[in-house]
Amino acid sequence: ATSAKLTDGSESAITAETKERLVKQFERIEQECEAARKRLAAAEYAYNEAKRAKDELDGAYSDELCDYGYTRTVAGKYTDPESAVAGAPTNVFLLGRDNFLRELKAIFETFSQAGSREEEEEECTVAFDMESCEERRKRLKCLQLSNQAIWDRERARPEIEAPWLIKAPYYVLCYLLDALFDGRPIQRFWFLETVARMPYFSYTTMLYLYETLGWWRRSSELRKVHFAEEWNEYHHLLVMESLGGDKYWIDRFLAQHSALVYYWVLVLLWLLSPSMAYNFSELIEAHAVDTYAQFADENEVILKDLPPPRIAREYYEGADLYLFDEFQTSREAKSRRPSVRHLHDVFCNIRDDEGEHVKTMNACQVTCVYSAVNKSNGGVQNKLNWQK
Numbered sequence: 470a471t472s473a474k475l476t477d478g479s480e481s482a483i484t485a486e487t488k489e490r491l492v493k494q495f496e497r498i499e500q501e502c503e504a505a506r507k508r509l510a511a512a513e514y515a516y517n518e519a520k521r522a523k524d525e526l527d528g529a530y531s532d533e534l535c536d537y538g539y540t541r542t543v544a545g546k547y548t549d550p551e552s553a554v555a556g557a558p559t560n561v562f563l564l565g566r567d568n569f570l571r572e573l574k575a576i577f578e579t580f581s582q583a584g585s586r587e588e589e590e591e592e593c594t595v596a597f598d599m600e601s602c603e604e605r606r607k608r609l610k611c612l613q614l615s616n617q618a619i620w621d622r623e624r625a626r627p628e629i630e631a632p633w634l635i636k637a638p639y640y641v642l643c644y645l646l647d648a649l650f651d652g653r654p655i656q657r658f659w660f661l662e663t664v665a666r667m668p669y670f671s672y673t674t675m676l677y678l679y680e681t682l683g684w685w686r687r688s689s690e691l692r693k694v695h696f697a698e699e700w701n702e703y704h705h706l707l708v709m710e711s712l713g714g715d716k717y718w719i720d721r722f723l724a725q726h727s728a729l730v731y732y733w734v735l736v737l738l739w740l741l742s743p744s745m746a747y748n749f750s751e752l753i754e755a756h757a758v759d760t761y762a763q764f765a766d767e768n769e770v771i772l773k774d775l776p777p778p779r780i781a782r783e784y785y786e787g788a789d790l791y792l793f794d795e796f797q798t799s800r801e802a803k804s805r806r807p808s809v810r811h812l813h814d815v816f817c818n819i820r821d822d823e824g825e826h827v828k829t830m831n832a833c834q835v836t837c838v839y840s841a842v843n844k845s846n847g848g849v850q851n852k853l854n855w856q857k
Contacts, residue, residue: 536779537609538602539713575718608775609712612768614654614760616647622759635738635749643756649723654764659714661757662706663724664731668750669699671735675743691833697795698826704784705819711778744834751830754823761820765813772813781815797825 558564631639650657673695679685715721738746765772785807797805807818 536602537605537712539606539711539716572718572721579718605775606713608771609655611771612654612764613652614657614764615767616651618763618767619756619759622763623756626755626759629748629752629755631748631752632745635745635752639749639752639756642753655709655712655714656717656720658761658764659706659709660720660724660727661760662702662709662714664728665753665757666699666702666706667728667732668735668746668753669695669702671732671739672743672746673699675736675739693795694829697792698829700792701796701822701826704780705822707780707784708778708815708819711780747830747833751827751834754826754830757823758820758827761816761823765816765820769813772816773811775812777809777812777815781818782809785809785815785818796822796829 646657646660650660673692676685676688676692676695680689709715715724735746735749738749786809790806794805805821807814807821809815809818
């Protein structure tokens, strides 16, 4: 075979015969991988269905739509019946004034001699059967989380490579979480989920900006993935709110202001290096996996004796699993359908969600490879291949 000529007139080392053989080999391997992914998806689906059927026979599967009485009535959520007729919010001045007065009252109640956290807690609850919620709340207060065990898990798994420019603030953030929320795991999770949504807002903002300026449009599909990731984190946040994660003003103050700072930090980091921004998110998501895994294992007995919050059942087992498959870029669609029998299942599902985010953040750092020979005309057909 004649060697292919490069643009500068020199001969390439790859002959036309070798090139054709490599293309066929690549296509064969690609077909085998696709078939393997489909077999895995079918097996996972069959396993989930069998597990769900077994739970029903064992009586472990409950249709109870419970709540712990902690959900705040101020902002509401989209699943509330009132949301269908709520319309648009009012202007920023009225919303800001009302929120400032509420938080100011909560601060005074916390620091006044007559005020107490219990009074603030009553103000933040929806009108449920408080007697039935009281026992569940007592069990929630027994939940524990070992900071040292989380770090042991992180050291035991493969290390995520990252420059010290982003590893240093990562360690500072993690140790601050350990200090601020020691002995308060639910509040820690609510803080984490409030902040965890910000990267996806930042990345979507920058992708929109680059598209508008005409700089870059090859990653437009990422906007859909990032929105799906944010939607998933939003439901994690709603779960933690239903468990009382935001009942104290100081936790709300820290989480909301940290989220705003985090948003702009990631916007600036994206301007310098999008891959580095994704790398930082990968670190945070991996730490979340370790944290939720340790929490689920450490409190397995208690969590299995508590019912799942209403919002968790609506999200994971609802008829409309809106964008649930889109954020899981490393697996076949519909291959993962979690069951929610008790609170332990909820935290295991959240742990697995965070694991999917880790894979996606890792994939976003890899330069997309455009290849695949168009044998019909000898040209090059652009084809986007994600490294999973």
